[in-house]
Amino acid sequence: MDSVTQNTLYVMTQGAYLHRDHLTVKVEIEKETRLSVPIHHLESVCIFGNIMVSPGVMRLCAEHGAAFTFMSETGRLIARVDAPQSGNVLLRREQFRKADKPEESLKIARWIIAGKLQNARGVLMRTARQIENQDDISALDKAAERIAYIIHSLERAASVDEARGYEGEGAKIYFGVFNNLMKQQREDFKITDRNRRPPLDPANALLSFSYALLLHDCVAALTAAGLDPNVGFLHSDRPGRPSLALDLMEEFRPMVADRHVLTLINRKEVDKGGFTKRDGGAVEMSDAARKAVVSGYQQRKQEEVEHPLLEQKMTVGMLPFAQARLLARYIRGDIQEYPPCVLK
Template sequence: MSNYHNTLYVTTPGAYLAKDHENVAVRVERQTRLEVPMHHLGGVVCFGPVSASPDLMAACMERGIGVSFLDVNGRFLARVEGPASGNVLLRRRQFRLADDPAACALLARSFVLGKVANARSMLVRSARERADPPPTMQAAATRLADRIADLERAHLTTDAVRGHEGEAGASYFAAFDAMIRSTDPTFRFSRRSRRPPLDAVNALLSFVYALVLHDCSSALAAVGLDPGVGYLHVDRPGRPSLALDLMEEFRPALADRLVLALINRAQVAPKGFVRDQAGGVSMDADTRRTVLVAYQERKQASLTHPITGEATTYAVVPHIQARLLARTIRGDLETYPPFLVR
């Protein structure tokens, strides 16, 4: 699965992607700045005003390389990919289960259990790293443990699962600021804000969440599932609902942990964030590049997968989880086992 390790991120405004033999050529002002062999790539992500030639797009589609377009702040705009792979019977089964309330509730519960358990692990880990952890951390961890117990009860509806998710999210983000060790007021966090992000921490979270969403969409498409038909998230035109489902367990484990590391290690600076006239906060180009490099490095970190027991990396984990989800949808597994950090 080594082809899943590499994603090409293009952030230079006005960049043009072209096919040069078997390479992706990144050109700026008609000068080639970078060439990457296509057989090394699992995806291409373009931020802001970046365009691509028809020849390159066709070559990417033929090779199963998804191309995503996001705005400069990481908000998803569009994704282009080739014909769906996998067995059409798997997708038909996926669609049928989406109309089954009991099946939706069971899958939704697994996604949310993974998210809440990993969020609690984040709080517990952060508390251990502090000589005198704020009491808000332990209080939030206790509330998340209660939510996990509630989610493990039988016969929950999907709406009940969503309710527990909402309560858990409120408790988790109420303690998020306590996990930030920087004393700079730029990195204070009071609440989650999205469109637009209203502070630097939310700008980082939204940006990294968009990167994780791209990887989850690619993983689902690779196993033949439709990223647009989910179980926890309501279907909407253009919304990658199943990818949003799958990424829930990766929000704390991959995205939040990375954001906290970037802030606590002073890898991002207050000057790298800009507030617009509407009050939204975004990153400058240098900060975006710093985040992208850190994200790629994080994806290369080694671990032992808690379900399969295989040695792998964070880059491959979404693909392993997508395979486990496909097996669950086919009926080979009774319940979907979410990825849980240790």
């Protein structure tokens, strides 16, 4: 099902055609209009796979500042088309200056990693409180303690590379007990490690696709805040790589994408029948499984939480935008530290 959420239009039906009708974006499937969205309701459009797009609708989106993102069917970012960037060029110049200073990059990288690991620890502790299996509780509690030690040790990192080492160690511990977070379908979705490009099991396929959706939102949030999503601090520069968006999404991986994937598995909204193993070991999702992921992701984004620093109620989908603005404030020098979003 193609739909709009948080002002983003997601189109996944292969062979669909997007075209312009005055100030409206229309989605046609087999020459029948399935969806019409006024352009003033949209901030971005995200299409997956073989979707046809008219020049008229591209121009309409550009004229109204709605970004267009092209994804592969599996969720790999292919291209993003933005209108000319607005915002203060002085902010972006300061972003570039800080990214060129190893001590500044290290400082921001530490905050980003600490936020990610605190949220990962929160996911483990939350599940441990909700389940009854003592073996699972013990495994999750021990992993949470080990991650807490890594968070405490992070200040000892003398370089960004060392900080990445702590992040990698924490991620290994976290995914080492990821199976213990599954209350249903554990045998069908168990993982041995985190793998990607390509994912080698159904759970990793779900994670990779969910991270692609999250990355799209982080690029949009940073662009809206006037920052360059391609120049990061934790992730190194690479042609075509949205490094700052990858930085921003780190703190949201556990609490948004991972929890979303676990919900899909535990509620049996996906099952092993939605995945196919190809020659070479790569696992691909069916159209139905992809649509379940996007639908569940939309629902997760609409949940309301209280931002821990701002003490304001907002939807999960707005958290990356709030954090991008806080990061911009730090880079401008308005605040002394960047506070990652750590939900209770």
